[in-house]
Amino acid sequence: MNQQDLPKHARERLADMRAKRLFTSDLSVGEFLLVKEAGFDPLGMVMGSSIYQIDPTVPQFSSGQTGCEITDMTRALYHARELAMTRMEEEADALGADGIVGVRLTVKLGANPLKWEWDLYREWQEWARGVGFPRSSTALGPNWRSWPQVAAQMWTHYCWQMGWWPEPQAPWARARTLTSSAFGQNAAEFLAIGCAVRHRDGENYRNKQGKPFQSDLSGQDFWLLIRTGYRPVGFVMGNCVYYVPPQLLQAQASQSCELGAYTHALYDARELATERLQDEAEALGATGIVGVTFAEREHSGRFQPWNAGNGALQSGEVIELFVIGTAVVPTPGGGGLARPLLVLSANDAETTQEAGE
């Protein structure tokens, strides 16, 4: 796909929105009002996505070596996110936006087909127990992969008993919301969604490169930041994919000790990712980064059903450290936020919990 080329429907939608002066936003009502109060008008919901195939080759090690970074994979995972974010930025640019708030960057990793099937198997077992089939009829043990035939027979029998005709679809055969299984095992979708905003009085809020700023702050946080005298200049990220060979993942039997090499590998990966994050912020001329979050994800086959053990102990562990944050600079005027008001909420605990979700 050409980088400069948004899909036809995207261009249509953005042009239509501009012509009709309609805004769309994924902001909640509260966020919408606060963004307006901060002096910005929401223009529209913007998004970008990229589906990326990542080759899971891990380096071959002789024994005694420590782990190392897999630079190809680091680069691939970074590039995929960058593609998604650049496309989102292009959409915002087409709307004439000054920035994007509430950016969410999500990754939908392809599911392990074995794990997927195991989950369905468990779901069927649960259903059968719930409607009263004996436990022994669903416990297939090591032959668990033959479960679809047994399940189909059981379902037909059950429907006949209940007098259901035509036979409806079994509960474990229904649609799933896990789209990533469509990609195959080693592909993932990287999706960036946010809300494009423009300053009402035409102040320039674009960043050093003349692009709309991006920020992962919610509408509430954005308002607070603007009111306290800072403004976001960009969404910064850093990542690092690290491989830890299997012999470093286990210590001598019957011993409590630190897995020194494993600790070191994780430490190293985290530092590398953070350093890349800082470099990005420096390139934007930022004075600080707020809302930094770390995400850690294993890309290796930890899953082994039916007592076959932990897959990582045989093949080693592939870990990705991913850091994101919003780079900020102080505004010349400074902020004038009033002293906070202390309140005691009269909502009961349950309602407060719901509202906080």
Added chain:
Amino acid sequence: MSTRTGPGLSELSVTEFLTLARAGYFPHGLVVGSCIYQAGNQYDWQVSTQEVVALSHALRAARRLAIQRMRAQAAEVGAEGVVDVRVQVEHDVWRGSRQVAKFVATGTAVGFDHDRARPEHKGVPSLRLADGHPFTSDLTAPDFVTLLRAGYRPISVAMGACVYGLDPRHLRAYRAQDAEVSEYTQAFFDARETAMDRLQQDLFAEHPQGGPDNPAGIVGVTVTESIYGGSGRGAPIIEFNAIGTAVAELHPNDPRRGSAHARPQVAVPLDR
């Protein structure tokens, strides 16, 4: 004119109810609309990466019917509109090949209580649309009140759908390399944008620009997705749904607007 026929059933919590009542609105009852729709045979389409137009149209028609029925129920209990609308969709493949979708839309019908309203709110115009239908909105009751205070009123739930087929053969070309699967990217990107584009088009077809219910914007848009097939159950089909609430501006002198000088305050909650 809305008159309450009896005690209104609602699923509002106490806080939600009080927020609504303070703004002069009372629940008229829980309203439901449903539709069961059959969308052709799954062998009607081929395995290729493109939109499955028959399914997209079916989704749109079914959702529209469910919302219409819910709205008719709201009109019957004399409500001005429905808040907290949720659309639940359940898909089934019955007897092997027939695609059947069940739609259930539920919400709380609300109306203005002229007898018990605060004096400054006496005689406010109804929130019903220009054609006399009740409004619909997927905002919660407190969000609805906040929206009114901010000078906007909800018009209707805006929805758009796009169902896309995927060809699993595309992935074979990318074996053992790090690269973008551009066919899939294009498909997903296009499908999401189509869903959002339709949301806008359908909204403007129903409430034209410059009309009495001129939409100023859409708040709270979410795009959800679900998948059918895949993983050894045939070629995957992906469904994207965009849903949000279209809002219009209130009259500048409407008493329901909050004062323009009110500014948000920073509050620190003292309970955990």
